[in-house]
Amino acid sequence: MTVTHTGLIGLGTMGAALALNIAEKGFPIAVWNRTAAVTRAFHAGAGELAARITPTDTLEALVQAITPPRAIILMVPAGQAVDDQMAALAPLLGPDDLVIDAGNANFRDTNRRDGADLPFRFMGIGVSGGEEGARHGPAIMAGGPDAAWAQMKPLLQAIAARAEDGTPCADHMGPSGAGHFVKAVHNGIEYADMQMISEVYGVMRDGMALPAADIAPVFDRWNAGPLQSYLIEISAQVAAAADPIGGGPILDMIVDAAGQKGTGRWTAVEAQHLAAPVPVIEAAVMARNVSARRDERAAGQARFGAAKAKITLPLDDLEQAMIAGKILCYAQGFAMMTAAAKEFGWALDMPAIARVWRAGCIIRSSMLNDMAQALAEDPARNLILAPFFAGLLDKGLPALRRVVANGALQALPLPALSAGLAWFDLMRQARGTANMIQGQRDFFGAHGFDRLDGKDAHHGPWGSPA
Structure with missing residues (x-):
């Protein structure tokens, strides 16, 4: 039997891919799945990598197959399944052993588990890139004690994706749930990126009457410029793909209701707790929720009529609007993480996070x-104020305004792009309108307000003669 210090529990799509990646990078690994037949089938199909993989039929056998100090990676569904698995491992492991939750956990669950009186060490890591990333190189956002990161760093950086400069896209984000928090923000940005792409697709399809076959090369062209990214790349491929049944574009046959696993929603909820505005992400979550209401949307169209949209904007405007929207979205995401670092006492390294996201993950792009x-x-400056991105915004914002204005006039829904523009206009207004809100709050609730001249009177003369 090959000596290993690493085990993995859960041989679903992601777990199996990650186990093969670990073995391929030269690290022996023991594996267990609660269905023994799955474990045996996985090992039988591992080919030449099977020599580095030890299949086990029981949890006890898995632990016995790993030489202390053990590191056991959990690839099970988030939530109760993680707690159940940790409880099952508790009597089998010692204080030097390490359990790693590598699923899409809520960072608050990770914080709770880290603070529990566990008989073993614990860390949580965010893994992005889907099945392909797990198999050939994901982006990894680790959270937990420094000693746990030091132990796992050689393996995690070995299996991670590599940026163009060769840097591994795996790093330590901070203690407790920091890794899973950064992964949640990543997923929120992913929701927003996908929503903005779908919105400009809608402008081309419904506002410009372009067929999918003509939309695909537009995305292809954009992928050769500032928007170069995994999501733009696959959008071109999705638009170009033919339906194997009917022969037309497969995109035209896909039901327009987007699924979600909740991670984008977590980002929006936590942003509210942190008072960190992320309206582009919130709009993307809202749009997914609305997409599921197909019957209501059909009733709305029947009552109010379909949009008779005709937009004559140049395609360059759509590209520039996407560039501006992307910058605004990422600026919100990094600002949210800055707020979280302050709130939770984490030393989140913003440049390191951007570098981790450069390859392997779903939101990888040249802009990172x-x-x-x-x-x-x-690190503390909002990205919209960085000279490079301020210059891109100078160029892209006029186009974003034209796209959003045309969408509003022609009844084309652009929630994420519109939310990004509204946030930007708030951020560039030195004298806002919240003074009216403060006056209202003082009028009905005597909440008080600050004065611009610094004088001591903090309540208005409501009730005195005009």
Whole structure:
């Protein structure tokens, strides 16, 4: 039997891919799945990598197959399944052993588990990239004690994706749930990126009457410029793909109701707790929820009529609007993480986070290189104020305004792009309108307000003669 210090529980799609990745990078690993037939089938199909994989039929056998100090990676569904698995491992492990939750956990669950009186060490890591990433190189956001990261760093950086400069896209985010928090923000940005792409697709399809076959090369062209990214790349492929049954574009046959696993919703909820505005992400979550209401949407169209949209904007405007929208979305995401670092006492390294996201993960894009550089220059500065991105916004915002305005006039829904523009306009207004809100709050609740001249009177003369 090959000596291993690492085990993995859960041989579903992601778990199996990650186990093969670990074995391929030269790390022997023991595996267990609660269905023994799945474990045996996985091992039988591992080919030449099977020599580095030890299949086990019981949890006890898994633990016995791993040489202390053990590290056991959990690839099970988030929530109760993780707690149940940790409880089952508790009597089998010692204080030097390490359990790693590598699923899509809520960071508050990770914080709770880290603070529990466990008989073993614990850490949580966010893994992004889907099945392909897990198999050939994901982006990894680790959270937990420094000693646990030091123990797992060689393995995690070995299996991670590599950026163009060769840097592994795996790093330590901080203690407790920091890794899972950063992963949640990643997923929120992913929701927003996908929503903005779907919105400009809708402008082309419904506002410009372009068929999918003509939309695909537009995305292809954008992928050769500032918008170069995994999501733009696959959008071109999705638009170009033919339906194997009917022969037309497969995109035209896909039901327009988007699924979700809740991670984007977590981002929106936590942003509210942190008072960190992320309206582009919130709009994307809202749009997914609305997409599921197909019968209501059909009733709405029947009552109010379908949009008779005709937009004559140049495609360059759509590209520039997407560039601006992307910058605004990422700026909100990094600002949210800055707020979380302050709230939870985490030393989140913003440039390092941007570098981790450069490859392997779903939101990987060439723009993240420039974001990492801008954040390294001034981690506390909002990205929209970094000279490089301010310059891109100078160029892209007029186009974003034209796209959003045309969408509103022609009844084309652009919630994420509109939310990004509204947030930007708030962020550039030195004298806002919340003074009216403060006056209202003082009028009905005597909440008081600050004065611009600094004088001591903090209540209005409501009730005195005009």
